[in-house]
Amino acid sequence: MPQLAFDIGFFAELPKLQPPVRKGVLDAWEKFERLTLDQLFKDPGLKLESLTNAKDKQIRTIRIDQFWRGVVLAPPSGDTFVLLRVLPHDKAIAWAKKQKSSINEVTRTVEIRDAATLEELTPAYERVAEASPKQRLFEKFSDGDLKALGIDDETLRQARSLVDQEQLEVFAPLLPQDQREVLQYLAAGCTVEEVWQDVVAPALQASSQPVDTQDYETAIRHSQARIALVTASEELRDILEKPFAAWRVFLHPSQRKVAYRASYSGPAQVTGGPGTGKTVVALHRVKHLLGHLRDGDRILLTTYTNALVNALRAGLESLVEDPELRDRVDISTVDGFASRIVAEAPGGVALRPLVYNEEESRWGKAAKATGFSGSAQFLAQEYRHVILAQNIQTLAEYEAADRRGRGSRLAAGERPLVWETVQRFTADLSADGRRTWLQTCAEAARLLEEKGPRYRHVVVDEAQDLHPVQWRLLRAAVPERPDDLFIAGDPHQRIYDSKVSLKSLGIKVAGRSVKLRKNYRSTQEILRWSTALLVGRPIAELEDENRNDTLLGYRSALHGDGPVVHAAATEEAELDALVGQVRAWLDTGVGAGEIGVSARFNKMCAKAIGRLRDAGIPAATLRAADTGGAGEATTVRVGTMHSFKGLEFRCVAVIGVSDDALPFRKAVTPPEVDAKQHETDMTSERCLLFVACTRARDSLYVSWSGAPSTFLVEAGV
Known part of the structure; x- marks a missing residue:
């Protein structure tokens, strides 16, 4: 039929x-x-x-x-x-x-190309190439190498006419998809062997029969x-x-190979830029693992924020229809998991966590009590990045601690006073029935190390923002054996101050790490604009903080209009322009629930919601929309850049991108306090804007009032 x-x-x-x-x-x-x-x-x-x-x-x-x-x-x-x-x-x-x-005679897949436009463009490009002093773009690759990667005679002629990547970008939407991907990888600097491994090999169909180029049913x-x-x-x-x-229907062969591999011999990792499908791969991995659970085994699917937990829960419901199977997966934030472990322990008490502002004031109080003359900011970061990160329990351990990565010097003779101040801080918290979130995670990790793991598998999404303490908790939550940890993350989206080296924590993913490079969310135009925000900025790998990650080969197969930027004289004018942009999207048939509005601060989000509602446009915070049932389909969702992490929308407005908001001065350590921490904080602020902009699929609108963010200026906007 x-x-x-x-x-x-x-x-x-x-x-x-x-x-x-x-x-x-x-x-x-x-x-x-x-x-x-x-x-x-x-x-x-x-x-x-x-x-x-x-x-x-x-x-x-x-x-x-x-x-x-x-x-x-x-x-x-x-x-x-x-x-x-x-x-x-x-x-x-x-x-x-x-x-x-x-x-395609190599991948055996169906391909579609814009033959008429290619035939029209190719002779003109060949004439330009003949007169150009530039080396041809693919000159170092032989015809044999290109054909082995699936490039046919027609595309080979077109590839030989190109002298730079800008010309390839013109040709790319017209070319057959498999062949386009091969050429983009090669143009980005990948070797023939890397392209074979990442693009061609996953798509190959095992068959000893020659390819029948007329058998479309099989193709x-x-x-x-x-x-x-x-x-x-x-x-x-x-x-x-x-x-x-619909996007959950498709898995690229490289994604399917990662998600449905029969087994990994230990922890496995998938990384990639925004929109490369890391979360979808993680969800498919959960589906695969569910099919092999023994009686009593459970899976923990965890991430960083509650908004992401809701998205993961909805994704798993769409992917795994059997509710009894889904019930064998616990979905929560890492902090939520830690709180549950601590509360369930014999005699456990649910202590109230500190909010950010409270913590700094308590450090100031502890410093005053001990006579420490340094800043509360220094103490908070020393506690977070050295003491908690290295699980230091005694003064002797602290005196021997590795402080590489800290830009503030600390003489050996000063450490006892710092340690005394830390002890005062923690003792005061305990006396008041309070603790920090990281202290909760540390206590939960200790309990699990004593009593044993809770899960057969742990799958981690948005892994780049987890602190070493949280990683120790997850390591203790699952026994060390094949398929124990499956980790998805992107260092370029690290928006919290939690640089970590999995290798240093004993989580070794060498040989079990895959990088995805193809964006399935945003158009190439949005992607190119957004990545300019990070160009030339070193971003440490998840696996090893001593090595830098790159966006080499990162690209999109989707094309559309570039971002729209708007400079307003006043905040009021900027909000009026936002209303105009959202109404324009609605008038073209975009659903209200497909629109996201993001700002650096809650105050600006509240103003945006109020202005949109005054104009008759339904709008709500992310949390309110996500808990309102049908509201998600009819309401513009508004949230901070932090809360937009991991989400996506058809159209996104990023507002308030002014020089006093990004970078936000209070979120950045002054260079005179700690020069290295200053650079880390600045990178986090850049990544925050990058994350917000890459939530958009079809349309991106960026606005500010007064002077624009220096990040925009440096990116050439």
Whole structure:
């Protein structure tokens, strides 16, 4: 029986389609399920039409409604058709005529290219290349190497005409996807061997038979990273009604290889920039592990914030349908897990944690009591980065402690007084029935080390912001054995002051670490703009803080408009402009729940909510929207940059990006107090803006009043 599959390019544009058009897609799919091939071609409502002067006779159109057409790949053999795009009538016809399908002889997948535009551009680029003094972009790679990576003769000619990466960016959206990815990796500086390992090998289908370039039925089934076969109308209806859910249908071969590997011999790690699918991989890993649990085994799925916990819970519900299986997964923040361990201990008491401002004032009080003349800020950081980080329990251990990474000097003779002040601080807290969150984690780790692990597997998302104390807790929560820890994170999104080396904590991921480089969330234009905020800034790896991570090869397959920036004279004018931007998004069919507004401070968030509501636009804080049931689909969500971590929206407005907000002076250690900590804090502030901007998928709007942030100025905005 015929069936209609869906290309990832269709899903990329799905959020832009109005509900009646989406219903038309569902109606068309149901016709393919109901009718025979002969009936499909004769059906007057579907109008499965061939096109005159088309580059590929296998590319046809179908009617979605009176004004919209679907472009489908209709192979001459087999029963599977692929919906490539849904566009207004004239645009659909024009786009369809330019496209050409083929089967990659190396990866065995279906590929679509804009043949007409490529044929038009290539001769012009060849003439430019002949006259250019520049070396050709791929000159150091032989034809044999490129063909071994799946580059066919047509793409080879086009690749040989390029002299720089800017030209490749023009060609990239037009090229077949597998081949585009190969060229982008090579242009970014990767070797042939690295490209084979990261791009080609995961996509290969084990077969001893030669590739049949006419067997589209088999090739479609080899293209699961880009073509989804939907088997039930309920499943398709859910995807069409919740477009972001569609992205959970697809796993790139490199992601699937990581998520569904049978077993790892120890802790495993997946890293990558924003939008590369680390969280989706982590969720799929949980699904895989659930299928192999023994009686009584449980999984801890943990992350940093409550907002991320809610997102993980919703993601797991969409991925694992069996509620009994899901019940074997505990989902919580690391701090929440620690509090539970401490409260459940015999005689355990739920002590109230300190908030940030309280902690600093208590350090000042302790320093006054002992006569320590240094700052409260120094004491708080010494306690966090040296004493807690190295699990120091005695003065002797502190006197021998490694203080590398601390930019403030401390003579050996001064350490006893610092230690006395720390003891006074902790004793005063205990007397008042209070503790810091990290103290709670340290106590929970001690209890688990005494009584034994709680879980068979621990899966960690947004791992880059966890403190060494929290890592010791997670290490104690699971026995050291294969598949114990699965870690997902990105050092470029480290927005809290918790630099850590997994290696130093005995969590060794060497040989079990994979880096994802392809962004599936943001357009290339948003990505390029956002990454400029971090260019040239050293970012320490998760595994080893003595080595720096890079964004080499990080890119997106999606394209669209670049970010919009707006400079306002006053804060009032900036809020008025925000209302105008949000209304413009709504007028183009974007749902209110697909819009996020982010600012550095809660005060600015409250002002944004008030101004939007005054204009008749529903808006709420992240927490209120997430707990309001249906409110998520109808309410613009507003939150701080910290709370936006790990989330995504179709459209994002980042407001208040002024020079007094980013960097925020109170969040940055003065260089005269600690020069190294100053640089770390500045990097955290940069990363915070980077995280906020990379929450956007289709549209990014950035505004400020008065003078812009120095980060924007340095990035050339």
